[in-house]
Amino acid sequence: MKILIIEDELNLQDAIKKSLEKESYMVETADDFDSAYQKLSIYEYDCILLDIMLPNGSGLDLLKELKENKKPENVIIISAKSSLDDKVKGLELGADDYLTKPFHIAELNARVKAVLRRNKLEGKNTIEFKNICLDLEERLFYVSHQSIALNRKEFDILKYFLLNKNRLVTRTALAEYVWGDHIDQADNYDFIYSQIKNIRKKLKDAEAHIEVQAVYGIGYKLVEI
Amino acid sequence: MKLLNQSLLYSSIPIFIVISIWAVVFYSNMLDEIYDSIDDGLDNYKLLIIQKSKRDTVVLHKSEFDESNYAVKEVPASLAINIKDVYSDTLMYMLNEEEMEPVRMLTTAFRHQDTYYELKVISSMVEEDDQIANLTKAAIGLYVLLLLSIILINNFVLQKLWKPFYELLEYLKSFRIDKDQTIPQIKTQTQEFIELRNAADTLISHSVEIFNHQKLFIENAAHELQTPLAVITNKLELLLEENNLTDADAQTIFQVMQTTARLVQYNKTLLLLSKIENKQFSNNHPLFLNEIVHQVVTELEDFAQFKNIKLTIEETTWVEVNMDPYLANILVSNLLRNAIFHNVKNGHVLLRIEIGSLTVSNTSKNKKLEESKIYERYYKTKITDKSKSTGLGLPIVQAICNLYAFKIKYAYNANHHSFTVKFT
Incomplete structure (x- = not known):
């Protein structure tokens, strides 16, 4: 899988690159309009992370260009602008997703995977790992083909973990994903713990070959056992 | 004090002084004129009496005033030489008034066939005290009349003159910098x-x-x-x-x-x-508040559960509001978050939907909040853990209410804080 990051803030570009490389993607970068334009016209990518405000031009123009040339790339806009207009405009121009800065790495991972999966669907929309299977369409969870009941939040949490397997998911990122991001007054995320406890118990009881590990007491990691 | 009254107050004092001075000057002038006229009359009388005395010596023996207005007395030549025409004020008993009244008297001397006579001619005088009283009354009358006319002038003329000013003042009073860009024109020719x-x-x-x-x-x-x-x-x-x-x-x-x-x-x-x-939310359409409330309660029940807080929705009617769904969600969500966050363990939150309004009330150990301050940005009570709140929750609620002209009201009753949003 080849991914192109078009982002002029080099520190951010570097962080995203490192994170995506951990997922074993081939990552290339561009930090202005011209170099991005060049790379896009020569190579093909599976996914493009596109910043809108670039030196020498707008990311939206690049997006227009891509769609006019009928390139099949998936595009995720990463922008500092969170206004609805920009979002709507970006999605109308054919972007697959829109992520507002700042975001969590886990969130970016999940979005990239979701976008990549969308194109590779072969009739089913499931995440499979070891002996477990998560049916995103029907919102069902199977361990060794046995259906296990999960409530809505548990399902969302497990899905997020599976999209970030072997990666650290901080409690903050998890809370924002599951409980929405306009959380004010709630950086006390202890309540997440009870949900995690339930998931662990269900995984263990069903003898799943995965488990949710606590990391430094600040987040979790889904690993195989 | 209004400008009209202020100008009245300021003009009343100088007018009083001017009228007082005028009264004194006028009175003394008038008195001078009266003396002048009476003295001329006495002088004329003197000449008439002296003339008459040459034809009729009876005149020379009239030594008392009695019914007439003159008296003649023989005097030695040596004395008569020194007598000049002298006008003086004196008192005399008046029968009609039954008291002493002021009279003007001319004392002079003349010679008749080598005999010298002293002649006194009198004339009734104005009563000065009566005169002064009358004049004072008239002056006060004039003063009051002037003030009354100033009030009338102020009310009719000045009010008309100052109308543009008051119009401008009203515009400035109602000016809101976040709503208006300019104030309407006023019609005036006044520089x-x-x-x-x-x-x-x-x-x-x-x-x-x-x-x-x-x-x-x-x-x-x-x-x-x-x-x-x-x-x-x-x-x-x-x-x-x-x-x-x-x-x-x-x-x-x-x-x-x-x-x-x-x-x-x-x-x-x-x-x-x-x-x-900046009014960047314009996706307004009618939506049911009840649905928003249920949705938000579902989103936040985990928070509530963690603190063992009971969430109750009380709905007696369907409430339809015309607003942006995102903002509707934030409005309800911020109120509920607030109610959960400032709650006590095992407390409860009541969300009541009534005709045209939503009330969120919660138990709390906090005392009554200062209503004038709670919508201020970054306002935090002492009890609030500063690290966990942005202090921008209620200002956002208020900004949304302002945007849609909703009214928000805070109330405190028996350890319950409640916020009511009226949508009409």
Whole structure:
């Protein structure tokens, strides 16, 4: 899988690159309009992370260009602008997703995977790992083909973990994903713990070959056992 | 004190002084004229009596005034030589008035066939005290009349003259910098008012400009912070994934991350506030508040459960409001978050939907809040844990209410805090 990051803030570009490389993607970068334009016209990518405000031009123009040339790339806009207009405009121009800065790495991972999966669907929309299977369409969870009941939040949490397997998911990122991001007054995320406890118990009881590990007491990691 | 009354007060004192001086001058002039006229009369009388005495010597023997107005007395020549015409004021008994009254008397001397006579001629005088009393009454009357006419003039003429001023004043009073850009024109030909209006215009356009700059600055600053915040967040997250961290290192990094998360929250909230105030939400359509409330309660029941807080929805009717669904969600969600956050363990929150209104009330150990301050940005009670609240929740609620002209009211009753939003 080849991914192109078009982002002029080099520190951010570097962080995203490192994170995506951990997922074993081939990552290339561009930090202005011209170099991005060049790379896009020569190579093909599976996914493009596109910043809108670039030196020498707008990311939206690049997006227009891509769609006019009928390139099949998936595009995720990463922008500092969170206004609805920009979002709507970006999605109308054919972007697959829109992520507002700042975001969590886990969130970016999940979005990239979701976008990549969308194109590779072969009739089913499931995440499979070891002996477990998560049916995103029907919102069902199977361990060794046995259906296990999960409530809505548990399902969302497990899905997020599976999209970030072997990666650290901080409690903050998890809370924002599951409980929405306009959380004010709630950086006390202890309540997440009870949900995690339930998931662990269900995984263990069903003898799943995965488990949710606590990391430094600040987040979790889904690993195989 | 109103300008009209003020001008009346200021003019009443000088008018009083002017009228007083005028009364004194007028009285003394008038008195002079009266003396002059009486003295002329006495002089004429004197000549008539002297003439008559030459034909009829009976006149010379009239030594008492009695019924007439003169008296003649023989005097030695030596004395008569020294007598000049002298006018004097004296008192004389008047039969009709039955008291002593002032009279004007001319004392003179004349010679008749080598005999010298002294002649006294009198004339009845004005009664000065009566005169002064009359004049004072008239002066006071004039004074009152003048004041009355000034009041009338003020009311009819000045009020008409000052009308543009009061119009301008009303416009300025109702001017809201976040709503209006200019004030309406006033019709006036008066130079001063035109200048005042121009000065007000300049001031307003200047303030509006500063206000817009400030809004733009907040928005830009918040936007510009997004990318650096993303760098910090993501780099820290990557750092935490390193395997060779000690527990203490990890905790430190996490604390920095938490602080950054709060910064991110501030920033997002500020952006949201400026977007609401800049009216960038226009996706208004009718929606049922009941649905929003149920949706928000579902979103937040985990928070509530964790503190063992009971959420109750009481709905007696369907309430339809015309607003942006995103803002509707934030409005209800901020009120409910607030109610959960400031609650006590095992407390409860009641969401009551009535015709045209939503009330969120909660148990709390906090005392009554100061209503004038709770919508201020960054207002926090002492009890509020400062690290966990942005202090921007209620200002956002208020900004949304302002945008849609909803009314929000706070009440405190028996340890229950409640916020009511009226949608009409």
